Amino acid sequence: MKMQYDLDTLRERHSVRKYSDRAVPAAEIGQLRDLVAELNRTYKGVRFSLVVNDGETFNSFKRTYGMISGVKNYLVAVADTTVADSEEIAGFCGEAFVMAATAMGLGTCFVGATYNPATVKIILSASEEIAFLVPFGYENEDGPGFLGKLVSKITHRKSILPEDFYDNSLGFFNLQEALERMPALRDALEALAAAPSGMNKQPARIWMGEDTMLHLGVAFKGDYTSIDLGIAKFNVQAVIPGKWEWGAGGALLSEA
Numbered sequence: 168m169k170m171q172y173d174l175d176t177l178r179e180r181h182s183v184r185k186y187s188d189r190a191v192p193a194a195e196i197g198q199l200r201d202l203v204a205e206l207n208r209t210y211k212g213v214r215f216s217l218v219v220n221d222g223e224t225f226n227s228f229k230r231t232y233g234m235i236s237g238v239k240n241y242l243v244a245v246a247d248t249t250v251a252d253s254e255e256i257a258g259f260c261g262e263a264f265v266m267a268a269t270a271m272g273l274g275t276c277f278v279g280a281t282y283n284p285a286t287v288k289i290i291l292s293a294s295e296e297i298a299f300l301v302p303f304g305y306e307n308e309d310g311p312g313f314l315g316k317l318v319s320k321i322t323h324r325k326s327i328l329p330e331d332f333y334d335n336s337l338g339f340f341n342l343q344e345a346l347e348r349m350p351a352l353r354d355a356l357e358a359l360a361a362a363p364s365g366m367n368k369q370p371a372r373i374w375m376g377e378d379t380m381l382h383l384g385v386a387f388k389g390d391y392t393s394i395d396l397g398i399a400k401f402n403v404q405a406v407i408p409g410k411w412e413w414g415a416g417g418a419l420l421s422e423a
């Protein structure tokens with residue numbers, strides 16, 4: 168499974184809400200299926216499923232803040248509510264999927280709300296719930312259209328500067344000291360600024376503890392913040408290889 172991505176590829180990802188008719192080739196679908204199988208084997212408390220060639224879930228239902236159209240393929244991310252940190256792990260794996268699709272030239276969008284749950288092609292056990300969906304496919308070449316542009320402008324705006332993702336109050340070291348110890352932290356801050364988040368709230372914050380390890384948590388708790396935390400952890404380990412402890416405040420352990 169590809170875990171490392173450069174900053175340019177992380178920044179290339181943006182939420183695509185209007186998909187073209189162009190079919191995703193079978194070879195790409197095959198690679199994404201392999202990735203899903205690997206995620207299902209590797210991570211506990213989460214389950215992923217690919218739905219290919221189904222238009223119903225997104226196109227039969229319209230809700231606010233979405234305006235998502237032309238979807239034929241999507242990933243379903245399921246979290247087991249009885250397993251600790253399952254939503255966060257789902258977010259981490261979802262971003263692994265999103266970045267693999269981005270590297271193939273496909274558009275994606277995390278979708279937590281703007282779809283019709285009744286039409287999702289999946290059977291859930293009593294303790295499972297859908298964490299989010301990720302439609303994927305080629306971006307409509309006509310562009311997003313007027314409303315789509317408006318949604319994209321409002322939602323893609325990165326209001327938080329990269330350095331503001333560092334939490335000086337939780338850090339044992341301030342940002343300057345942390346950067347001196349670990350210059351690659353600069354890339355981690357940029358990777359956080361490029362990460363998608365629910366309602367673009369960008370809640371993830373990073374700091375260096377007394378243990379000189381990086382820790383990641385959220386500035387506030389809300390609807391999607393556990394998923395956002397997992398996404399943020401993926402983006403940081405994409406530029407600084409390591410293995411995250413799950414949970415808010417978890418540390419990035421070195422792999423060596």
Ligand SMILES: Cc1cc2nc3c(=O)[nH]c(=O)nc-3n(C[C@H](O)[C@H](O)[C@H](O)COP(=O)(O)O)c2cc1C
Nearest residue numbers: 181182233277278279280281322323363364365367
């Ligand atoms: C957990 C989660 C849920 C999201 N839910 C929706 C949604 O229901 N509808 C939607 O249009 N976008 C949704 N988004 C996409 C965000 O609005 C988008 O990532 C954010 O505004 C940043 O824009 P960007 O992805 O283009 O960088 C969601 C993103 C995340 C991470």
